[in-house]
Amino acid sequence: MILGLEYGFMRHALLAGSSIAVACAAVGYFVTLRRQAFAAHALSHVGFTGAAGAILLGVSPYLGLFGFTLAAGFALALAGSRLRERDIGIGMVLMFALGLGVLFLNLYTANAQAAMSILFGSIVGITAAQAGLSLGVALACLLALAAIYRPLAFASLNPEAARARGVPVRALDLLFVALLAAVVAIAVPVIGALLIFAFLIGPAAAAQALARGMARGVLLAMVFGLLLTWSGLAAAYYIGYPASTWIASLSFALYLVAQAARPRRAARAAG
Amino acid sequence: MNAPAHTHAGIAADTAEIGDNQAGENRGASAVWAVQARGLCCRHGEQAVITALDLALAPGQLVGVFGTNGSGKTTLLQTLAGILPVGGGSLELLGQPLATARTRIGYVAQTVPEGAFGRIDAASFVAAAWQGERWGLGLRHAAERRQATQQALRRVEAQHLAARPMDALSGGERQRVCIAQALVNPVSLLLLDEPLSNLDPRSQQGVLALVRRLCDAQQLAVMLSAHDINPLLPVMDQVLYLAAGRGRIGTVDAVVNAASLTELYGLPMAVARHDGYVFIHPARGFMPEESPHGDHAPSQSRGQPHGQAPQGPAVLPAQEQDGGVRSNRPGAVETSGGRP
Numbered sequence: 047m048i049l050g051l052e053y054g055f056m057r058h059a060l061l062a063g064s065s066i067a068v069a070c071a072a073v074g075y076f077v078t079l080r081r082q083a084f085a086a087h088a089l090s091h092v093g094f095t096g097a098a099g100a101i102l103l104g105v106s107p108y109l110g111l112f113g114f115t116l117a118a119g120f121a122l123a124l125a126g127s128r129l130r131e132r133d134i135g136i137g138m139v140l141m142f143a144l145g146l147g148v149l150f151l152n153l154y155t156a157n158a159q160a161a162m163s164i165l166f167g168s169i170v171g172i173t174a175a176q177a178g179l180s181l182g183v184a185l186a187c188l189l190a191l192a193a194i195y196r197p198l199a200f201a202s203l204n205p206e207a208a209r210a211r212g213v214p215v216r217a218l219d220l221l222f223v224a225l226l227a228a229v230v231a232i233a234v235p236v237i238g239a240l241l242i243f244a245f246l247i248g249p250a251a252a253a254q255a256l257a258r259g260m261a262r263g264v265l266l267a268m269v270f271g272l273l274l275t276w277s278g279l280a281a282a283y284y285i286g287y288p289a290s291t292w293i294a295s296l297s298f299a300l301y302l303v304a305q306a307a308r309p310r311r312a313a314r315a316a317g
Numbered sequence: 318m319n320a321p322a323h324t325h326a327g328i329a330a331d332t333a334e335i336g337d338n339q340a341g342e343n344r345g346a347s348a349v350w351a352v353q354a355r356g357l358c359c360r361h362g363e364q365a366v367i368t369a370l371d372l373a374l375a376p377g378q379l380v381g382v383f384g385t386n387g388s389g390k391t392t393l394l395q396t397l398a399g400i401l402p403v404g405g406g407s408l409e410l411l412g413q414p415l416a417t418a419r420t421r422i423g424y425v426a427q428t429v430p431e432g433a434f435g436r437i438d439a440a441s442f443v444a445a446a447w448q449g450e451r452w453g454l455g456l457r458h459a460a461e462r463r464q465a466t467q468q469a470l471r472r473v474e475a476q477h478l479a480a481r482p483m484d485a486l487s488g489g490e491r492q493r494v495c496i497a498q499a500l501v502n503p504v505s506l507l508l509l510d511e512p513l514s515n516l517d518p519r520s521q522q523g524v525l526a527l528v529r530r531l532c533d534a535q536q537l538a539v540m541l542s543a544h545d546i547n548p549l550l551p552v553m554d555q556v557l558y559l560a561a562g563r564g565r566i567g568t569v570d571a572v573v574n575a576a577s578l579t580e581l582y583g584l585p586m587a588v589a590r591h592d593g594y595v596f597i598h599p600a601r602g603f604m605p606e607e608s609p610h611g612d613h614a615p616s617q618s619r620g621q622p623h624g625q626a627p628q629g630p631a632v633l634p635a636q637e638q639d640g641g642v643r644s645n646r647p648g649a650v651e652t653s654g655g656r657p
Binding site (some may be wrong): 079080081186192193194195196197199200201202203204205207208209211212213254255258259260263289308 | 398399400419420422424425426428430431432433435436437438440441442444445446448449450451452454455456480482495498499502655
């Protein structure tokens with residue numbers, strides 16, 4: 047049978063990986079459009095701390111992940127328009143969260159493997175329940191994104207003009223951060239806090255380089271995300287080495303190819 | 318449009334002090350002011366930047382908004398755009414309260430948004446604003462959206478930029494696309510905050526000629542803020558000069574003269590003209606940085622009814638003079654004060 051679909055862990059990996067890749071790509075397109083890549087990076091690391099704290103308390107890591115990323119995201123979104131030095135604020139939150147994460151890991155020394163799987167993911171260690179949760183959250187995120195698509199696109203491109211037209215820009219900031227926190231929370235156990243850009247930014251950045259329109263860009267990013275997951279899992283299954291490594295490497299390759307293809311497109315459009 | 322010369326367009330400043338003689342009483346029955354403000358107070362945070370401004374702007378009019386840094390140009394435009402709350406007084410746009418009129422207002426902010434330097438093409442950038450306040454994907458309106466986008470780009474003569482990525486545009490081209498985005502919805506009032514900054518003189522002329530055509534052809538009312546008055550001299554109908562929390566509106570000759578500016582600034586000002594250019598400078602010494610809480614900006618209208626501020630109305634009556642630049646531009650609104 048292809049791709050080891052006879053094994054439960056591979057089926058779970060494919061289901062969870064595909065749903066997360068699609069949701070991350072769609073949300074990630076807006077992350078790159080809004081130039082919030084650093085904030086997304088920071089949120090995933092805050093998620094690491096949340097997961098470590100949840101493990102320490104003996105509750106579901108998902109609770110810690112979502113709670114921490116959401117809280118940090120709201121804090122950043124609320125401070126965002128006031129703080130001119132946004133990157134500095136994000137960096138400080140990131141630093142503090144990682145400091146806490148080290149403490150949590152230090153207190154919970156029984157299982158070093160848990161920390162590794164939060165940092166680098168364990169796509170082939172996903173349970174059926176996790177896969178189901180990933181699918182459900184991913185679908186909910188896509189639906190929510192579709193619901194706010196038009197005002198979010200307008201506010202992402204031109205927040206002042208959007209505000210003048212009555213778009214609740216501030217509320218959208220918060221909603222979008224909540225979406226981001228949700229996809230980060232389901233993605234971290236699969237791809238890992240350190241590698242989340244593979245799903246969140248790689249496909250979206252490639253799509254932005256290649257697609258002209260916004261809707262096409264979002265769709266292309268989602269297709270890229272799916273291809274990435276499937277080929278990464280296939281490579282890990284047939285060739286070996288961790289799936290996370292394959293997915294991260296393929297995401298990077300995709301980004302490079304898209305960047306190389308882009309100047310020719312721009313020159314053609316100008317000429 | 319061939320209105321007689323006495324329809325000194327829109328501004329009721331030629332006969333009476335607007336603060337006492339309510340501007341709305343001067344309009345014809347059929348016409349609706351694009352902007353009508355009485356005792357308008359504009360705040361930036363806690364600070365009242367403009368204390369009491371009376372303003373009436375007719376459709377098809379182009380008003381240049383001038384003043385030093387901190388005089389309230391941006392604050393005024395953002396208040397009109399509904400981004401900042403009205404700090405006091407009354408404000409009607411297009412004959413409606415701001416909340417209902419705001420979808421018919423186009424606003425182009427002073428700083429070009431980061432999104433206008435991205436990789437999506439100009440058409441998508443413009444299209445994102447079409448009914449951008451509505452929820453959902455808007456799939457059913459794809460054809461309408463495409464048509465509105467093409468039309469908006471055509472109106473700013475930027476059809477050829479439709480497929481170009483935003484990050485490949487020049488500054489002037491990007492400004493045009495931003496204006497197209499503000500026009501993609503049917504708007505009757507356009508607010509442009511320093512659209513000429515960072516543009517070379519040729520691009521400035523291009524943007525100004527475009528704005529003038531929009532005013533004439535589509536009866537769009539435009540308020541455009543700028544630092545240098547000279548590029549606007551040939552195209553604008555009225556000048557709104559802001560200083561010390563107050564404002565004076567009228568033709569160029571009526572507002573930009575030594576007496577008027579001296580009164581507005583509260584310190585001696587001089588106006589030099591050379592080769593058709595206007596230079597505004599302090600009559601002696603240097604000009605101190607604008608301070609709304611300084612000696613020249615008493616927060617006169619706080620807690621008092623507008624028009625009864627201790628120092629008189631915020632908009633001072635502009636003296637009509639013949640030979641004003643474009644002072645005879647036909648306006649859609651009749652005013653009671655006839656000109657000889």
